[in-house]
Amino acid sequence: MEKIRHDLRLSETISPFGVGAIVDVRGESLMAPDTSWWDKKYAQEISCERLMARLGAGVLRQPPTHASRAGKETPALPYWRFPAWRFCERCDKLSKLTGKKKGKWSNTCECGGLLVPMRYIAICEKGSHVQDISWFRWVHRGRAASLNEAVRFCRDYKSLRFRRLANRGEGLASLMVKCHGCGNSRTLAELVTNGALQRDGIRCAGRQPWEPEGSVKKPCPHQLVAVQRGATGNYIAERISALDIPEERPQSAEAADQIRGHVYFEKVVTDNGGPQAQMVAGWIAEELGVTPETVLAVAGGEETSADEMLLDLKDGEWAAFLKKLDGGRDRTGSDFVVDGRSLEGVAGPQSLLSKIRGIGQVRRVREVRALRGFRRHDADAAMINADLGPDQWRRPTYPAIELFGEGIFLRFDEEKLAEWEAQPEVQARAGILKKRRVDSAWAGRLDVPEPRYIALHTLAHLLIRRLAFASGYASAALQERIYANSDRTDKTAGILIYTAAGDAQGTLGGLVRLGEPDKLIPLLVSALDDADFCSNDPVCIESDRQGASQLNLSACHGCSLVSETSCETGNRLLDRQLVLGGSDVRGLLDDVLTEVRRPR
Known part of the structure; x- marks a missing residue:
């Protein structure tokens, strides 16, 4: 086994380089095995009762960390080489063999050239399994193989070459795998056609690369598809996060x-x-x-039972925030410190102040993020648990990290919000996204895009973009949490913008300082002013088909989108018109800029 020492940020061990994900390290392609491979004595157990109530039985463990340079005995996570098939960048030899250098295994060929991972791997369409493409088997299949006996019975395993043909352009037809033993060759253009691997007799092994062959109880019935090794859909993480707060009853x-x-x-x-x-x-x-x-x-x-509501993380968080807002200055000194601030006497446009019920300066908050598992290729594919060991059903281990930070909480007036969203034009505008959510195979996992959710979600994005200029944090360091549901017994209408990280970011105080009402209200007005003019207008403001699966209306990179790591829904369910208004619909805050710009 070759030992490579490489540092990752703690948050990257959850996503995007968590269990089952491919990570490139020093020219090598590696995959993180499940948590049953972890050395548990170095993986610290962390607690979050609210999160475990959602996950069920199990334990949360944080990957080992180190403060200085990593040495030979520094605790680390194991990673599995995948794909195993590599080709030499010097002699083009294609194999699964690893060379030796000074008696140690190294990623070099016999000729001394560096071994490069193959570009394509095989992924199960619905089972979330992944495996190497058996290149030797694949190159001896196809139309020519069926006509040539020498090709069918070739056993020259060391004669495979992976080459690029200069006279065939830049497409897959220029990439060829050839066996110099029998002379047969195939281009990668034959690999990506529909059902190609199935026709060549290559079936799904029904396991992950780090699992032994004998671990498969029954064969997987789904087809394999050849995909590029770095494709985004190869790894769809199933994460869950919770704010560690005193659980309050709604x-x-x-x-x-x-x-x-x-x-x-x-x-x-x-x-x-x-x-x-x-x-x-x-x-x-x-x-x-x-x-x-x-x-x-x-x-x-x-009515919804109390037990069911307490299992919903956001319901408990909303109740806890409301209690803090009514409590004024928070002197508890816990991991959840929120100062409730009043808007009485604050200067600003009345059309904005009348819609805000309260502001909370979140001076300290603890967030716990965990990885439940992952899917591959399709959002509807089977979910693979983060722990595949023998103890996975009784007491599974979930990779998790704890982060500390600060933030700003905004509560909106329920009566004003309900009055606005009852308008037929507003309901019709939100109905566009509701229908697309229903029609999409995977969008059912997103929040229901009712008017209040779309408006508050868009406003959160606009405020994040403005706070990036004033808080000292990068936009990607800020997170959102949207509380906007009208179908609950306790209706919610608020947003939390916070930063939380395992290192210095999250403890600097630059965000909570801007939560003071006399600073936050001008920032909100500036955020609305920024969004009123988009560099892509009039195309953007008149559009109702933007974003992934057309799940955005009037929202684009020029005005409303933020880093996808900052957004709960991956930059979906956004619309400026439901905030600022449009030709056919009144926005939640469409009178604010008119009032501000009115001559005095």
Whole structure:
């Protein structure tokens, strides 16, 4: 085994170079095996009860880290060479053999040339398996092989060559694999046709490269497809993250407990929706400050149970933020410190201030990110767990990292938001994205693009772009978390913009300082002013078909997009018109710039 020491950022071990991903290191192509290969004594266990409540049984472990230069005994993660087939850049020899240099294995050919990984690998269409293409077997298949007996029975394993033909242009037809033993050759153009590997008798092995051959219980029925080694779809990480905050019960859950504990509640249940139930529900509602419909819903068991809501990470976070906003200055000194700030007496456009209910300066927040598993080639393919060891079902190990940072929380007025999104034109505009989400095979994993979500999500992007100029952080260092659901018992309407990292970024204070209302309101106005003019207008503002799978409306790189690592949905579900307004629709904040620009 050849030992190569290479440093990765801690966050990269979750994504994009987590379990099952290919990483290029010093000219070599390596793949990270699952966590059953980790040396657990060097992988520190970290805790986050809220995240484990979502994942179920298991343990979160952080990859080993080091502060100075890595030595021979420095704890590290193992990586598996993949693909094993490589060709020599000097003599073109194609093989799985590794040379030796001074008695040690090295990535060199017998002639001394450097070995380069083959460009194509085979991926299972639906099983998320990946394997080397058996180049010797492949080159001895095809139309010529069926007619030539010498080709079919060739066993000259050391005579394969991978060459580029200068007289055939720059396409795949110019790349050829040839056996000098029997003389047969094939171009890579034959490799990428539909069903090519299936016709050549190459089947899916049903495993990952680091798994032994005997680990496969039953053959995989899905076809293989040849893809480039560095293609983005080769690795689709399934991540989950949670803010480590004191889990608060949503207000609806507490109200439901008060209703159930009322002395007259049994009469509502007994009458089962009859006239007496209506009357008694009115008494309970008046006494507890809720609506009669809420009392009847609790009696009928129609509300979402508290346990189900607590399992949803964002519901608990929203409730915790609301409690902090009402608490003023936070002196707890915990890992979740938020100062609630009032907008009373703050100067700014009234059309903006009236829609904001509160601001939170998040002075300290802890985030835990974990990798559940991954998929390959297709978002609907089978998910491969991050732990494939014998203990994977009882107590799996999830790769995870903890990050500390700071941020800004904005709560919007529910009544103003509900009034705005009830307009038919607003619903119709959001309906475009709703339909495309339903029609897309993979977009069902994204949030429902109701009007409030699209507007607040776009506003978060605009604010991130503006904060990158004023906070001292790069745009890619800022993250968003959108709380915008109207179908919950506790409706949410807010955004969190924060930075969290395992190193110095996240502890500098430049972001939380801008959370002071007298600084944040001008920044919001500036963000809206920036978005009012896009370098791609009028094409951008008039468009309703932009982005991946056309899941953006009036939003492009010139005005609304940020780094994909900063966005919850990968720069999808955005629309400037639902923020600033357009010819046929009123935006959530479309009066702000008019008020600011009005002559005084």
